[in-house]
Amino acid sequence: MGQSQSIFQRPQRGTRGPTPGHSREEIVAVAIALADADGLAAVSMRAVAAKLGTGAGSLYRYLSSRDDLLELMADAVIGGLEPFPQAADPIDALVLLARRQLDVYRRHAWLTEAVQQAKGFGPNGLAYLDHCLGVLAPVRCSTTAKFEAVAMITGVVSLFARPQPEGLSFAAIDLSPYANLAAAIAEASSGARPAPQDAPDLFERTVRGLLAALLHG
Structure with a gap:
């Protein structure tokens, strides 16, 4: 029944198993740090567990899946x-x-x-x-x-x-076939209408x- 509930509606940890050594907040904080450093792809149950010095299986006392972890991370930030x-x-x-x-x-x-x-x-x-x-x-x-x-x-x-892409330039492009674009670039370059x-x-x-x-x- 707990599996069908949102992660936010479920208890902080399961009722089975030994006394937890970490909190859900600690797990989420480690996952956020991993994502900030190396992107969302770097966040896995195994990687988070390794940072906490425990096995990936222990995290399932707090979460049922990586999707749960992502939802907690997003809500935290x-x-x-x-x-x-x-x-x-x-x-x-x-x-x-x-x-x-x-x-x-x-x-x-x-x-x-x-x-x-x-x-x-x-x-x-x-x-x-x-x-x-x-x-x-x-x-x-x-x-x-x-x-x-x-x-x-x-x-x-x-x-x-x-x-945002850097270094985008029309300088080396022949814009003569593109009259509207050429006129717009020329006007912008001249500063005729400063903001x-x-x-x-x-x-x-x-x-x-x-x-x-x-x-x-």
Whole structure:
């Protein structure tokens, strides 16, 4: 029966076997350190157990599978979003939260993949969702639109958290067959239309634009 429950609903450890030598929090912390250093592929029950100085089988007193571990890892780092930033305007508050979320996703490059594999919400994920809905409470739109807005923030964060390619250049390419591209590159290179110094960056413009379209569209 316990196997059908979410890892967050199950006891910290099984009732059988010797007294545990580690806590679930210790196991998750080691797994996070492995993922931060070498990516999610480096996280296995055997690798985590080796770091803890125990056998892989002992971890099954706390977890039923690697999937359980990934869900615990994701929820643990999502807890880094608290305390949630505050602002009087709901859009401003969510932009601030999105920036903090982006910082968390960049510190833990594996998080996007882990979240995509998650089958449910942990306590930190639920606290995040609850906070977002509280921020959006004064906004007059459907509940569906609010859920969509929260989901899209995470989508934008995941996109911007990816490493950006470096050294991309059109300098060695003949752009004469591509009139629109050539004109755009020439204008950008000339600095004919410099961006205002106080203009929001692309991340903020994207988040604000999506929220405005979903919540006030």
